[in-house]
Amino acid sequence: MTDLLYSEIEEELRASVRALLADRCPPENTLARCETGEPYDRALWQTLARDLGAASLAVPEEAGGAGASVREAAVVLEELGRAAAPTPYLGSAVLATTALLALEDADGGGDGAEAAKPLASLAAGERTAALAVPLSAMPGTGAFPSAVRADSAGTLTGTVTSVADAAAADVLIVPAEGRDGPGLYAVEATAAALAVVPRTSLDLTRPVADLTFTGTAARRLAGAGQAPAALERALLTGAGLLASEQLGIAEWCLTATVAYLKDRRQFGRQLGSFQALKHRLADLWLEVVGARAAARYAADTLATGDPDAPVAVAVAASHCGELAVRAAEECVQLHGGIGMTWEHPAHLYLKRAKADQIALGTPDRHRAALAALVDLPAPVG
Template sequence: MTDTTATTATTETSPRDLLYSDTEDDLRAAVRSLLADRADARTVLGRIEGDVPYVPGLWEALGGGIGAAGLLVPERLGGQGASHREAAVVLEELGRAVTPVPFLTGAVVATETLLALGADGGPVAELLTALASGERVAVLAVPLSTAPAGGGVRSGPVPAVADAVAADVLLVPRADGLYAVPAADAVITPQSSLDLTRPLAVVDADGAAGVRLAGADAAAAAVRRGLLAGAGLLASEQLGLAEWCLEETVRHTGERHQFNRPVGSFQALKHRMAQLWLELVGARAAARAAADALATGAPDAALTVAVAQAYCSKTAVRAAEECVQLHGGIGMTWEHPAHLALKRAKSDQTALGSAGRHHDAIASLVDLPAPE
């Protein structure tokens, strides 16, 4: 991640570039092709019936083959040396397909947390190298609902840790610092979750020794940075999900006929889809701004992330609800993937801070007092 002090002047004097680069378009095409081949809707629907939703071999192909696992990791540690913008493109595609992979939790939140500790050598650098190759998966042991400013130390079992069942290493915040604990040494108990494509678990690592990566102050700052990056890029996942919902709804209403005409030609439905398209335009701007702010180390990154989450989380839920409703009876069936999108959108609405928490963060960051 670029040093904030080195980019402050540029950020203040030039507008953010929200357009996709050729590299980002190529990455999108590669990820979309892989998901269409290995994790289409039928495959994902079939996997959520079992104990774990992850498609065998998919993470190896995405994380190691395409290199998505190491996008944020410097090249000297075996990563791609890319930025949050490229990671955001991957998350857009994962959101479109509601793909069950530990990318957000592992390649973004956990990786960014480790990067904040410095990677000049020692166990942090070794772990980042392993994560960049896709051979290992690390997960930060905090509840999925934890907001960027709320990643404090918890004692005892930690509930609702996303993708803990897929982790090889757990990053555990403790009173005296951050520890890397082998997942095999912790007690991981799966929980029932609304979104079956992003499994949750209770993690109890109190009895595991682990390797101390940083002291208390450095650990707290690193966890905040990891959660901030996760919240900012979660907006891109929500954007991708909402885009798929609108595209699928337009396709269905164009093919479904009533009274000898496509139902999508009815004015009431056209207005609803047009309004949703307008909301998606705003969501795309907010999500891209958050990804760019994180990539450039912009001084207003925290504010931009809060705005993106406050807006995109609601847009994704609205798009998924419209998708289910405008599909009629088929939208309510288990066989159609619309319910996967709705459940992911509702789960994402509380992940890494609710919209209300982000509204509070915006008010605090711009010194806007709350109403009495």
């Protein structure tokens, strides 16, 4: 039977990441950074990715990584969600890295040497990457989500909208349709004929950008034999691990609200002593416990290659996506007036929770996918 409890190594990893974020990423720093034109804390990212080795957790040792798994990466995402940390971890260490790993693991048809070039630098924390698909792209659709075309010379033309972490990327992993079918290409962020246009994002801590390729030089990583499977694996892993980030958001919201209600007094009593508020928080706590089980199981199935992974991811994504938003809404409401102010970080968590809810598939779409996976018939009438 799968052990979903956190291992000693995972708890040590959590402690290290939490200590780093507490020191370098307190809410007041994040709020101040959101008002600047530099939403990402590059120094924090370098420490997290390179010094702590968080970017290399899912990369095998022979490829220059730590040789851990996505279970450990999920722990990192829990803590990043808990801190609403402005780092490109999802785009670089999860989506782009997983796509490259899938090419390295593929049997035939892919160029493992070409995929290894960007992968090694990503694992070392020397560079960052982004997977050039809309943040709303969902696994399991059977489609190859690309509006980009590749010609016979390997140059790319087309536009991809709302790409997460693209503005911070050194290299872009781009799905594109060529004459011989779909492929994956690597494009340097400094390439000529590439426009990266930031767009206003609801989530102030995870900017998105539109990418426009107009005859942009690219390096082909894989063709039709490997690209669709690699992209599907990246999206599935991203959706599964995003549930861990949503779990971290919900845990922070619950913990912060409980602490506030213990401290705030009205009518000569602690707010937390009122039975109605106790019941609301007890219900929320039960949902967080369930979300932790769902997120952990999804991460474990992805780490072990379990064929049940699509089902586990659909369950985790549909449950954790809605829970994070509800926990953030409760946090804002139960903090009263201060929860509505810019100076309080509650709005950061609400915005990230809502943006995460529509990222890599909405809860409704994941439930529809789950119904098909478990042969649950649609309602009649």
